[in-house]
Amino acid sequence: xxxxxxxxxxxxxxxxVGILSYFSAVASIxxxxxxxxxxxxxxxxIYGYILFxxxxxxxxxxxxxxxxxxxxxxxxxKIFDRASHISADVLGIGVxxxxxxxxxxxxxxxxxxxxxxxxxxxxxxxHIAQIVLYRRAI
Amino acid sequence: MPKKLPITNRVRELxxxxxxxxxxxxxxxxxxxxxxxAIEQGAYSPSLESAFRIARVFKVGIEExxxxxx
Numbered sequence: 598x599x600x601x602x603x604x605x606x607x608x609x610x611x612x613x614v615g616i617l618s619y620f621s622a623v624a625s626i627x628x629x630x631x632x633x634x635x636x637x638x639x640x641x642x643i644y645g646y647i648l649f650x651x652x653x654x655x656x657x658x659x660x661x662x663x664x665x666x667x668x669x670x671x672x673x674x675k676i677f678d679r680a681s682h683i684s685a686d687v688l689g690i691g692v693x694x695x696x697x698x699x700x701x702x703x704x705x706x707x708x709x710x711x712x713x714x715x716x717x718x719x720x721x722x723x724h725i726a727q728i729v730l731y732r733r734a735i
Numbered sequence: 736m737p738k739k740l741p742i743t744n745r746v747r748e749l750x751x752x753x754x755x756x757x758x759x760x761x762x763x764x765x766x767x768x769x770x771x772x773a774i775e776q777g778a779y780s781p782s783l784e785s786a787f788r789i790a791r792v793f794k795v796g797i798e799e800x801x802x803x804x805x
Contacts, residue, residue, distance in 0.1 A: 671766060671781070671782050672769075673767070
């Protein structure tokens with residue numbers, strides 16, 4: 598398996614866990630307090646999450662240093678371009694929905710969480726699309 | 736099993752005839768071993784530049800390596 602594909606697997610799993618953890622925390626606080634928390638109040642996990650992703654990449658790079666040093670080739674660039682295109686569509690739809698929701702509810706926190714979720718979800722979709730494209734004809 | 740593209744090739748046959756590994760061929764034409772494997776399986780059609788590089792490595796014409804089979 599190519600280093601970039603391993604990286605896509607790690608990013609997919611960590612993004613999925615990250616999204617579920619983050620929004621579970623937001624939902625839990627909202628349920629306890631009856632008010633949606635300000636985004637700054639639930640930023641604590643993000644730093645640990647970023648550190649975890651960096652550590653994962655260092656581990657897979659140290660297991661196969663030659664693969665990690667290999668620059669992306671033409672097929673991988675094509676895969677990344679297509680995955681990025683799909684991801685951009687998902688982000689656009691998510692932001693559009695978040696803006697629409699804000700338009701009717703006038704709640705800035707929901708707008709923030711909507712856009713933030715769209716950003717995280719589009720990254721997840723991008724990595725999943727990379728994995729799928731690595732395994733099929735392009 | 737990835738779907739097949741309309742271009743067939745003899746890369747595996749020529750590579751084995753030249754006693755090269757997928758990694759050797761990948762290094763020679765500037766792609767990864769995984770991309771050479773995808774080309775051999777018919778799951779990826781290389782760029783024109785890479786196709787010419789492959790033919791040049793095997794010292795044959797490009798039409799002896801790749802064929803349209805659509």
